[in-house]
Amino acid sequence: MKLSEIVKTLNLEVFSNEHLLEDIEVVGAYTSDLLSDVMGKAQEMQIWITLQNHKNVLAVASLKDLAAILLINNIKPNTELVEQSEKEEIPILGTKEPAFIISGKLYNLFYK
Amino acid sequence: MNFNYKIKGGDFSAAGRASSEIKKILKKLNVNPKVIKRIVVALYEAEVNVVAHADKGSINAEIDSEKIRITVVDEGPGIADIDLAMTEGFSTASSKVREMGFGAGMGLPNMKKNADILNIKSKVGQGTMVELITFFKS
Ligand SMILES: Nc1ncnc2c1ncn2[C@@H]1O[C@H](COP(=O)(O)OP(=O)(O)O)[C@@H](O)[C@H]1O
Numbered sequence A: 001m002k003l004s005e006i007v008k009t010l011n012l013e014v015f016s017n018e019h020l021l022e023d024i025e026v027v028g029a030y031t032s033d034l035l036s037d038v039m040g041k042a043q044e045m046q047i048w049i050t051l052q053n054h055k056n057v058l059a060v061a062s063l064k065d066l067a068a069i070l071l072i073n074n075i076k077p078n079t080e081l082v083e084q085s086e087k088e089e090i091p092i093l094g095t096k097e098p099a100f101i102i103s104g105k106l107y108n109l110f111y112k
Numbered sequence B: 001m002n003f004n005y006k007i008k009g010g011d012f013s014a015a016g017r018a019s020s021e022i023k024k025i026l027k028k029l030n031v032n033p034k035v036i037k038r039i040v041v042a043l044y045e046a047e048v049n050v051v052a053h054a055d056k057g058s059i060n061a062e063i064d065s066e067k068i069r070i071t072v073v074d075e076g077p078g079i080a081d082i083d084l085a086m087t088e089g090f091s092t093a094s095s096k097v098r099e100m101g102f103g104a105g106m107g108l109p110n111m112k113k114n115a116d117i118l119n120i121k122s123k124v125g126q127g128t129m130v131e132l133i134t135f136f137k138s
């Protein structure tokens, strides 16, 4: 599914790399706030759902070729994170919802 | 080919720099992307461990046609019981480090799962040497 379609359907906020949304093909999502867990278990082109809002998130997302980072609970990314995401060309998205709700909505998009 | 990087203890903003460089190099060499992933997952965890647990360290990566051999050497507290440290969930990370989402005690297990060969040598009060070897074709 195209990232642009997901952003529209779930009414997500886009904090960076809006111009890339059309070209990113998403295969699913992974929800975790532990960086090693994501390093070990997340798959290429998944959206990473998290409350972690620091630069290391981008390092992990880039090494694992993730599709995007989705910040929950209305968290706004800090400027460092946005700058890094532009360098790495990985969009940062946001939602007001907590992890459980937004994960469920994404689950429905992919598996129902 | 030989590559060297330095790591500063406590400097989380630089963690992952070497992994990212190595990833680019291996991509250029047309190494299988799945193998590249395994290599950088292991290296990232080793980098983060120096940042989180040691004072300073250096990384050396030796690449030939068959494999990559990475050694991560640090000056720091060392590991008293390596078997215990290898246990999933074991961590002595500070609460500040944990809040950032590190310190889940999954780093060494991730290295073991992802590298073909993992060797650790450590002297308490002096430092730790981690060797990660991965073959490009299995
Ligand atoms: N380079 C190192 N220097 C000192 N101690 C280390 C080092 N690497 C690992 N350790 C010890 O081993 C433990 C487990 O490491 P790891 O599995 O990476 O988990 P974490 O880093 O999340 O604590 C660490 O909490 C620490 O006590």
Ligand SMILES: [Mg+2]
Pocket (backbone or CB within 6 Å): B045, B048, B049, B052, B103, B105, B106, B107, B108
């Ligand atoms: Mg670790």
